[in-house]
Every structure is written in C-alpha cells, then in structure tokens.
Amino acid sequence: MRPTASQLLGKTSVRGNRWNRATAALMLSLCLGFPPSVAMCPPYCLCASDIISCSGRNLSVLPSDLPSYATRLDLSHNALTALPVDWTSRPFDWLATLVLSRNSISQIEVNAFTMTPYLIHLDISSNQLTVLNSSIFSGLKELKELLLFGNQISKIRPGAFSDLYSLKRLYLSGNRLNAFPLGLYWEPGGPLNLTFLDLSNNMLSKVPVQSLLSLPMQGRIYLQGNPLVCDCALLALVEYWMWKQYHPLIVFRGEYPCRDNSGPECSQQVVSDKPVEEQIYQVHPGKWLSVPCPGLTFPTQEVFWVTPKTVLNSSTDDPSARLIVSPNGTLEIQEALMEDSGVYVCVAARGRHFGPHESPEVNVVVGNQSTASTSGLRHRNGAEHFNTAFTTLASCVVSIILVLLYLYLTPCRCQENRGRGSRGCGGRAFVLCADPREVESGQRQSNGKRVAFLEPQLEDSDIDGPKTTAIHLGHVTTEGILKNGSRTVGQTLTDATLMV
Template sequence: VSRIITRLTVTALFSLRNLTICAFTLDCNIVSCSKMNLTTVPVNLPNYTAVLDLSYNDITRLRAEWTTYKLPKLHNLLLSHNSLHFISTEAFVYVRHLRYLDLSSNNLRQLDEYIFEQLEHLEVLLLYNNHISQIDRTAFSGMISLQKLYLSQNLVSRFPVELVKNKTRLQKLSLLDLSSNRIKVLPIPELQSLPAWLKNGLYLHNNSLICNCELYSLMTQWFLRRLNSAVDFRDDYTCIPPGADKKILRVFELNVHMNCSTFNESMEETFLGQTLVLNCDTRHREMSKTWMLPGNIIASPGNNHSVEVFPDGILKISSVKLEDSGQYTCFAVSEHLNETLYVWVKVHNFTVSGTGDTLNTGYTTLVGCLASVVLVLIYLYLTPCRCFCCPGQGKPKNHHEDSIHSSILSATPTHEDMATKAELSRHVAFIDPKDLQGQNGKVNPSGVEELDDEARQGKGMRKKSVADSISSVFSDTPIVV
C-alpha cells in the first residue's frame, strides 16, 4: 500500500511540475512556455494545442523527436530568442498544419535542402536576426502557401532568385525581406520582369550592393511607381562604387556621381502592323482593372475591334495603326484602394522590317522633288508673254499709274526701280502674329493649354505606407494568430 501511495505521489508531482512550467489556456488552446529557461521542448503536449510559445529559452536543437505524435491543431509555433543552431529535416513531420513559424533571433547558420518541405500550409516564416549564410536552392520547396518570408539581418550574400523565377516561384509569395544582408549583385533582368505587387514587397535596403547605372534605373523605376520597398526606405539604399574608392553612395544619387540617365517610365514603342500588349502592372493583386484608350474612350467590346481586354487586366492591340499612338490609362480598383497607371504608346510610321513603307515613302519623296524642279524650270524659262514681247511695250508709260505703284511698293518714288521690284515681288503675304500666340504670349499651335507640372506628372500627397518589414522584423513581441 505504501509503494502504491508513493507512486501516485510521484505521478502527481510530475504532472504538477509540467503544469507549473507551461501555462495552459484551455479556452484558447494556447500553451505558453516562454522565459522558463528550457533547454528542450516539453514532452506530452496536449493534442488540442493550437499555439505553442517557446520563445526566450535556451533550446539549442530541434530534433525530429521533439514530438512523437501528431499535433493536428497546432498552427502557430514560436521559437524566437533561443540558441537554435540545428533543425532536423524531419522536425515538422507531425506539425504539417503550421501556418506561422517564428525562428528569428537564433544561431542558425544554414538552411539545408528540403528543410521546410512538410510545411505546405505555412503562410509566414520568420528567420531574421540569425547567422544564415548558406541557403540551399531547395530549402523552400513545397511551401506552396508561403506568403511572407523574412530573411533580414543575416549573412546572405546571394540573392535567392529561385524564389521569384516564373517557373520555380512561390506563387503566393508577396513579401520577401532580404534587407541588412551582404548581397553585392542583384539579378536585375529577373527583378525587372517581376509583377509590381511582388516588387512592392521586395526589401533590399542595407546591403553591400555594387554601384552601377542599372541598379539606379531599377530603383528609380520602383520609386516612380511609389512601391513601398523603395519609398519607405529610400535613404537606406546604398552601394559601393567599383574600384579602389570604397566610399558609400546613395543609390538614388548615382545620376550625379556616375552620370546615370534618368529612367523614363511607362513608354512603349511599336511599329505598324505589330501586336502590342500592355500590362496593368499594379502594386496589389486581385484588383478590378479598366482601360481608357486615347481620346478618353473606354476599352470595351464593340468600340474597337482591334483592342481586346483580358480578365487579368492585359490590353492587347492587334495590327497597330498610327492612330493607336497616345496615352493609355489603366484604372485599378479594389475594396480598400485604387491605382492609376499611364502608358504612352508611340507607333513608328513604318513596319518592323522597314521595307515596304520605307520604300514607298522614299519613292514618293523623290517624285515630289522631281516635280518641284520641273515646275521651277517651267516658271523660269517658259513663262508666256514676257515684257519684251508684250503688245504695249513701245507705248509711253502712264505716269499716274507709276505714281500709285511707287507710293505703295517703294519708299522712294523712282519709276525706273519700280518696274524691277514689281517683277521680283510677285506674291506678298502678311501674317498677324496674334494668330500664332497662345496664353502669356507663347506660341501654342495646338491651341491646348499647358498643364501644370504637378498635374502633368501625376504627383500628389502620399501617406507613408506601413511596410510589413517594419512591424515584424524589428518587433520582439511574439505574434499570435
């Protein structure tokens, strides 16, 4: 009897010890083990656990056996501010339904292949403030639901281009924070081809970028589009010029230091007969898009048979003509915001091969020149009834008529010079300067008033956006969803 009582007492004390280590909240399914000086993950966690907080401890390894049974309801796992330097590739086998994983502020140095493959439901992954220098190209494979990936404040020296490539891209990824790393070179062609809603959440400031005009053009384009990644951290984009001079320069000032040309945005050039595709490249996804053609004509079925608007907002113009030149406007609207994009289209007056129309134009010009020369020769040498053969040449001149002509065409009434001047000045045209003037005395042939600079450039008041990288990367408060 005494032995049975002793065993029951030990079991009760062990259960009581587990309860005192972690705080259980039954109504919210939250298990909080934060700041308990733990070196391993507690065992025998309740299978109803939805949120497990293990932050601010001294856990060094996350082994495959940290849980030996499935936790199907666990969707938030917080392991920030530990001493993690090893994560098993099978550590997440029994927690496949995680949606939020916080591994920030640890000692991780590399991400092995397929380390997060089991987390196909994960939406947010925090890895900032570690010592990560190596990322396997397959580390994030299988994460088809990942939306936000935070890798700032690490030692990453290579841009993980496989995350944003068209064929291997994480389709739902909308935020990739690679700020405060050691990246020197960016894959600029790949970044230029990204949709605006992805570039809007691509943070690259505070890196060791090498200065060049391509980098300046890329970042200037992002800033002109008012993308959060460029606008909110404009002063934090710096670079180092190539060569011996290691002076740190601001990326947005390279047009002064390296004589880079200013980027001209939203300009498309095409040729006669080509097919032109215009993309309404908005900063956010799933927006309702409407196109306005030159002349303030809404692009809709029936008003222009050569123009087609697709459900994703792409405008297609078949067999481009000269009258298709002008400004195209895309109005994008969603429940909480709207955006307006302007695209200027210039159509060249010849085909892309430059054969048919160019030859016709040159032939027409040559024929016109020859005709002009022939007309001039006829005018000079074959003019009928010149003065020496006129019937009344021998008659005395009418002095009264001469006085009238001299008073109009000559300041000095000399009858001998008058006849010569009259022959040389056959046609005289008087043009009133007032007909060529617009407002403020400036010549304005088109008769259209010039727009104000601010109105023409489309500038306006813009509130500073709340970037996701600010609230999550620099906050040590555990996030509970």
C-alpha cells in the same frame, strides 16, 4: 469495463467527501473531450485553454509530454540548440502557431515539422541557423508566415522552401546572405503567392535587376541596409521604382544607394531636355519596328525593356531572338505579331526623376489601331461590350413595359365618384376620362384617357357640406398631360368633356 460518470463521481478519498485529484483531472479531460493522456499540462509550462506557454524556463530539451490539443505553443527564450525529427511523440493537429525565437537553435533536421502539418505562423527568429538545407520545411503546406530574421544564415540550398505553397510573408533580415534567393520564385514546389520578402540588413552587394523587373510589383521586396554597389543597372532599377512609387523604396529611400543624383555617370548627355511622354507606335503584322527608349538621346551602359511577356537587356546578345535591344537602347521587333501589341517600358539610368505627367512607357500596336490588341484585351473588351449592350437592351424593355402598364392598365375611376367631388381620383394624380355620356352609350373616344400630375388642395372635412373645387382645370395646360391625342402645347383644358 469503463467506469461510468456516476461511478467516478461516487468515489471519494479516505476523508469521506473530497475527490481525488487524479479523478478530478480525469473528469475534466473527459468533459473537455480530450484524451486523458494528452490533457495534462507540464508543471513548468502555463496552459490557458488551447494556449501553451513554456517561455523563459531555461529548457535545453524540448518537452515531450505537451498536450496535442494546443493551437499556440510558445517555446521562446530558452536554451534549445536543435530541433530533431522526434521532438514530439504525437502529432499536433490543431497547432497553428509555433514560437521558437530567442533560443540557440543551430540545426533543424529534415522532416522536423511533419508532426505540425497545419502550422500557419512559424517563428524561428533570433537563433543561430547558418544554412537552410533542402526540404527543411517540408510538410508545411499551409504555412503563411515564416520568421527567420536575426540568425546567421549565409546560404540557402536549392529546395529549402519546397512545400511552402501558401507562404506569403518571409522575413530574412539581419542575416549574412550575399546572394539574392531567386529560387524562392522559380524553383518547383516553392512559394507561389509570396507577397512580402524582407532581405534588409544582409550582405548583398548586387541584385538581379532583370529578374526583379520581371516580378509582379505587388510583391514587396525590402533591400535597405545592404552594401549594394551603385552601378548603372541598380540606378536604372531605383529610378524605375521611384516612378512606380514602389512602397519599400519610398519608405526607406534614405537607406538605398544611388540617391540624390550621386550615382555613376553611365553615359554623356544621356537625358533629353524634352519631357518623357508616352508614345504610340504602330506596325503591320510581319514588318519590323524600331522603338527608341523615351528620354535617351545617346547610348547608355545598361538598358532594360519590360515587355508584356518578358524582360530584355541590352547586354545580352541572342541573334535568334525576335525581340532584341540594340546597344543604343532601341527595341527592335522583327516580324511583328499580333500578340506583340501592348505596353512596353524602357528602364534605363537617366539620372533624373520623372515628372507627374512623364512616363517611360510606349504603346505598341500591331495591325489596325482600332482593332489590334492582345488576345486577353480582346476577350475582355468583347465581354464588356456584350454586358453593356445586354444591360441597355434589358433596361429599355423594362422601361417600355412599365410605361405601357401605366398608360393602358391604370383604372379610370373618376366617373365612379363624379357627383361626389374628386376623392375617387386619388391624392396626387387626376385621371381625366372621356365623357360619361359616351361611356354609358358604349362609345369610347379614340384618344383614351389622360393623366395630369397636380398638387391636391385641402378638402372640407364635412362630408355632407358644400365642397370647394379641388383643382381648377382652367389653368392646366397640356404640358402636364402624359397622353393627349390631338392637343398642342400650351393649349388650356377648357373643354367641358375633360372636367370631372
């Protein structure tokens, strides 16, 4: 039988009125809702609410008696050498941040993070990792930020980043990588939303230019501080990124090669003197179309075409392909289809920077220019046209209803106060009614009522005293009348039947 709170409170020590420390700790853990077995803080750690810090304690073995209710666990600045699969005996269902930086970790076993499935931030920087094995981060499906900079990583095995579906920021700078980790983007189970990749200060000599051109530009890739070889492909990429104002290149421009026209001479007289302007090419379906690379007059060693679907290279030779790049950099579209319409970009080493009004883009239209577009563009324009037409129609209907309500349902109250001045007509609006004698006799004029917007004049505060004329109707023209059946513009209101 479990003791009740009153029984626990009733227990005292031999001195009569002081609680036992174990009883006090038990009561505190019960009040906080934590089991007694996981609520104790190790004596070599500092626990503050849900934050546990065991940093700088010279620990060589991971503590196994850590409270599992922590949301942040800091084990940095210790002497840890490995992260085994059984480093903890209980799952950390609340742990969001795990800091293991500034240790000597050289090995992480597979499934070592199965006890921390809800990690969002993992810091393993400044350790001694050399290889990232397959499934080393398995189970971390909610991880968004992974810090691995400052290690000695020279190889990343396939599947090392599997299960990292939510990863957005990956820091791999300051390692020994000599190959670009393309598996991050195309391996199954890898990061699908990676928007930040830091590969600076590694040992990369070449980068896959064609693959980098196919990646979305909103994903930032930092390559500064690598011994990159400045060839025509890299020069073309650097010029293209400069034209796109790619943030990693703009910020660290001085740490990239191929700068300040110091690149190789890819060809003679490559650049045209004419400004590079965006052009439009039109072709009928089923026909062939040749699109020259803007700004190139002679062949160059490396030309890339970024099409709406893929990236083509002049060095690849595929006779079965329908879109090819000839050796002189011209794009050949064979048997053009409607879905070939779109914007094409020619990426080549021109040895120059683009002006503010220059563009290496061309617009290809298959079919009639007024109707040909990609399927997505057609759907989007159709939806926009429908929304615009519907909004215009709704606005017109509402406007007509409001005008009719105002003109035909506004009460005419001037005749009710005919003998008592103009108070019955309101402050700023004067309702001009038909002749009262005709109203009494049941005869209403066909032209209805008329409304004029006039500025009111001050009335005498004495109710029984003589009233001054509120508005001189002799100076009012029909330009201020919203509805008047037969009067012409500029005619004054002098008819006695229009006066109140």
